[in-house]
Amino acid sequence: MILSDCHMHTTYSTDGRSDMESMIQASAKKGLKTICFTEHNDHGAGFFEGGDFVVDTDAYYEGYKRLSEKYRDEIEVLFGVEIGLMEKEKYFFDEYVKSYPFDFVIGSSHTAGLYDPYYPEYYTRFETVREAYRYYFESELKRAEIFDCYDSYGHLDYALRYGPGKNSDFTYERYADLLDPLLETIIKKGKVIEINSSGYKAGMNGPNPAVSIIKRYHELGGLPPTIGADAHEISYIAYEFDAVEAILRQTGYTSYSIFRNRERTEVRI
Ligand SMILES: [Zn+2]
Ligand SMILES: [Zn+2]
Numbered sequence: 001m002i003l004s005d006c007h008m009h010t011t012y013s014t015d016g017r018s019d020m021e022s023m024i025q026a027s028a029k030k031g032l033k034t035i036c037f038t039e040h041n042d043h044g045a046g047f048f049e050g051g052d053f054v055v056d057t058d059a060y061y062e063g064y065k066r067l068s069e070k071y072r073d074e075i076e077v078l079f080g081v082e083i084g085l086m087e088k089e090k091y092f093f094d095e096y097v098k099s100y101p102f103d104f105v106i107g108s109s110h111t112a113g114l115y116d117p118y119y120p121e122y123y124t125r126f127e128t129v130r131e132a133y134r135y136y137f138e139s140e141l142k143r144a145e146i147f148d149c150y151d152s153y154g155h156l157d158y159a160l161r162y163g164p165g166k167n168s169d170f171t172y173e174r175y176a177d178l179l180d181p182l183l184e185t186i187i188k189k190g191k192v193i194e195i196n197s198s199g200y201k202a203g204m205n206g207p208n209p210a211v212s213i214i215k216r217y218h219e220l221g222g223l224p225p226t227i228g229a230d231a232h233e234i235s236y237i238a239y240e241f242d243a244v245e246a247i248l249r250q251t252g253y254t255s256y257s258i259f260r261n262r263e264r265t266e267v268r269i
Contacts, residue, residue, distance in 0.1 A: 001241075001245065001269065002227055002238070002241045002244060002245050002248075002256065002269060003031065003032050003033040003034070003267075004032060004033060004034040004035065004036075004227065004256075004258055004267060005027065005032055005034075005035050005036075005227070005228055005229050005231070005237055005238045005241075006034070006035070006036040006038070006078070006080065006104060006226050006227060006228045006258060006259070007036070007038050007082070007106060007154070007194065007196060007226070007227075007228020007229065007230045007231075008023060008027075008035060008036070008037055008038060008228065008229065008230065008231045008232075008237065009037070009038065009039055009040065009082075009230070009231070009232045010023050010037060010039065012037075012039045012055050012056065012059065012060040012063065013039045013040045013053070013055060013232070014040060014048075014051030014052065014053045014054075015040070015049075015051070015053075015232055016039070016232050016233075017232050017233040018232070018233045018234045020037065020063050020064070020067055021067055022234055023035070023037070023231070023234060023237065024067055024068075024071050024074075024075060024077060025071075026234035026237055027075055027237050027238075028071065028074045028075040030237060030238055032075060032237070032238060033075065033076060034075070034076040034077075034078065034258060035075065035076070035077055035078065035237075036077075036078035036079070036080040036103060036104050036228075036258075036259075037060075037064065037077070037078070037079065037080055038080040038081055038082040038104065038106050038228070039055040039057075039060055039080075039081055039082065040053045040054070040055055040082055040084070041053070041054055041055050041057070041081055041082070041083050041084065041093075041096070042054065042083075042084030042110055043083075043084070043089055043092055043093070043096070044084075044086055044088060044089040044092065045084050045086060045110065045111055045116075048116065048118070053084070055081070057081070057096075057099075057100055061079065061100055061101075064077070064079050078103040078104060078258075078259075078260060079100075079101065079102055079103050079104075080102055080103055080104035080105060080106065080259075081097070081100075081102055081104075081105055081106070082105075082106040082108055082154060083096070083097070083105060083106070083107055083108070083149075083150060084108060084109075084110045084111065085107045085108065085109050085143040085147055085150070086111060086114075086143075087142065087143065087146055090146055090147060090149075093147070093149050094148075094149050096149075097149045097150075101261070102262065103259055103260050103261055103262065104151055104152070104226075104258075104259035104260075104262070105149065105150045105151050105152075105259075105262070106150060106151070106152050106153075106154040106194060106226075106228075107143070107147055107149070107150030107151075107152070107153055107154060107191075108153070108154030108155060108158065109136070109139060109140045109143060109154075109158060110158065111139075112135050112136040112138075112139040112140075112159065113135070113139050115135075117132070117136055117158070117159040117162050117163070118162050119162075120164075122162075123163055123164060129163050129164055129165060129169070130169070130174065132159070132163060133159055133160065133163060133170075133175065134175065134178060136158075136159035137157075137175055137178040137179060137182060138178055140153075140156065140182055141178055141181055141182045141185065144182055144185040144186050144189070144191075145185055148189060150191065151191065151192065151226070151259045151262060151264070152191065152192045152193060152194045152225070152226040152257070152259070153186055153191060153192075153193050153194060154194045154196060154228075155194060155196040155198070155199075155208035155209065155230070156182075156193055156194075156208065156209040156213060157170070157208050157209040157210055157213060158208055160204065160208070160210070161199065161202045161204060161208065166202075166203065166204055167204050167206070167210060170210060170212075171212070172210070172212035172213060172215075172216055176216075179213060179216065180216070180220075183213070183216060183217050183220050183222065184220060186217075186222070187217070187220055187221055187222050187223070190223075192222065192223045192224065192225055192226055192257050192264070193209065193213075193214070193217055193222065193225050193226075194225055194226045194227070194228055195207050195208075195209075195214060195225045195226070195227050195228075195244055195247065195248070195256075196208045196209075196228055196229075196230050197227075197228070197229045197230070197239050197240045197241065197243070197244050198229060198230035198231075198236070198239070200239065200240040200243065201236065201239060206243075206247075207240075207243075207244060207247065211247055211250070211251065214247060214251045215250075215251045215252075217251075218251045218252040218253065219252075223257060223264070224248075224253050224255045224256045224257045224266055225248075225253070225256055225257060226256065226257050226258065226259070227241070227244055227256045229241070245269050248269055249269070253269075254268060254269060255267055255268045255269060256269065
């Protein structure tokens with residue numbers, strides 16, 4: 001069983017809907033042994049739906065210290081962050097991740113180049129949806145080559161959540177010329193990928209990334225992924241983790257990874 005959820009947001013994130021204490025209590029009630037908060041820091045990405053998605057890390061760390069201590073006998077609570085990878089912010093994030101005692105850093109592409117695949121306009125820049133997805137994966141490849149300051153690459157096929165038709169037309173083969181080097185780069189640098197179960201609630205019938213990507217990652221020698229539901233409220237904590245566990249087994253894994261103090265350990269399922 002997967003008893004750890006290592007991707008979650010609270011009201012310290014611009015889009016979080018449950019406060020930290022509620023998230024801890026709900027996680028303990030679900031029987032989880034370990035959780036890791038990963039508040040958003042999309043420094044440099046600009047405004048998005050009325051917010052800048054930059055956590056007040058000092059306030060977040062203070063709240064974390066108090067509450068992780070308060071609940072220490074009930075559940076292990078780890079201190080993480082989800083950074084929005086953008087080439088122009090490399091030096092900022094290299095320094096930022098060293099400025100706080102993070103256990104875990106998720107690197108995510110919430111943008112492709114300077115564009116945001118969340119918005120329908122992103123897709124109008126390209127002749128076809130496939131080209132829009134190619135551009136997204138190209139951008140991720142560039143970032144995988146440039147960035148070293150993260151531990152796990154978050155929701156690798158995030159753009160598929162928002163494109164017209166979502167992932168209905170996706171096959172690994174169609175993008176293999178980009179996805180193979182992307183996975184190889186992540187693996188070569190000793191990083192891992194994340195299995196993010198929020199794809200289920202986004203109407204994708206599967207996690208991000210797609211099972212075919214996880215399978216190829218395993219074939220290429222990828223270390224066990226990290227697991228997170230990307231909950232922004234208590235009801236989505238550990239969402240669809242039974243399905244994620246089945247996918248881990250199906251793709252060849254018997255364990256998943258957890259980071260503490262930026263060091264990776266493996267937990268058997
Ligand atoms: Zn969010
Ligand atoms: Zn994200």
